[in-house]
Amino acid sequence: MVPNLAKAASVLILGDSLSAAYGMEESKGWVNLLRQAMPEHEIINGSVSGETTAGGLRRLPSLLDSSHPDVLLIELGGNDGLRGFNPAGLKSNLTKIIDLGQQAGATVLLTEIMVPPNYGPRYSRMFNQVYHQLADDYDIALIPFFMTDIAPHPDLMQRDGIHPNEQAQQQITQWMQPWISQAVNAPD
Secondary structure, three states: OOOOOOOOOEEEEEEOOOOOOOOOOHHHOHHHHHHHHOOOOEEEEOOOOOOOHHHHHHHHHHHHHHHOOOEEEEEOOHHHHHOOOOHHHHHHHHHHHHHHHHHOOOEEEEEOOOOOHHHOHHHHHHHHHHHHHHHHHHOOEEEOOHHHOOOOOHHHEOOOOOOEOHHHHHHHHHHHHHHHHHHHOOOO
C-alpha cells in the first residue's frame, strides 16, 4: 500500500478586501482560484471587505469553531493602516488572532501588509515592523506582501488604485499557493 503524501487539510483565510474579491465576482478572486488549484484541500474564505484586525479578532472564534482549520492564513491590517490606527493596537489584535489560531491547533501564516508611502516613513516603518516582530516572536511564516509586485502595474489594479483587479488574481494565487502547500504538508 502506497501512503498518500498529500494530506487533505482545511485552510481558513482571515482577510480583508484583498482576499474577499472586492470589485469582482467572488468566483474570480484568488481564494477561489486557490480552491481550484488545490482541490484536495478545503479552502474557507473568512475575508470581509473593509475588515480591520479588531473586526477579524471579533469574528475569529466563531470561524474557528465552525471550520476547525489546520492552517490559518491572516491577511489583515490594511484597513487599520489606511485609517491611521496606532501600530500598538494592530500588534495587540494580531497577537490575539495568532494566539487563538494556535490554541485551536492551526498552523498560522501571517501575510505582511504595508501602507502607502504617503503615510510617512516613520508610520510605515512602525506599521511594517509589527508583522516582522510577530513572525519572529511566534516563529511563524511571514508571507511577503503580494501587492508589492502588483500595485506598481496599473494594468493589474482597479480604478481605485488600492485593489488588485481580476487580471491580478492568478498572480496572487501563484504567490500564495507555495506558502499554503508548505504549511499543509509540514510534519505534525
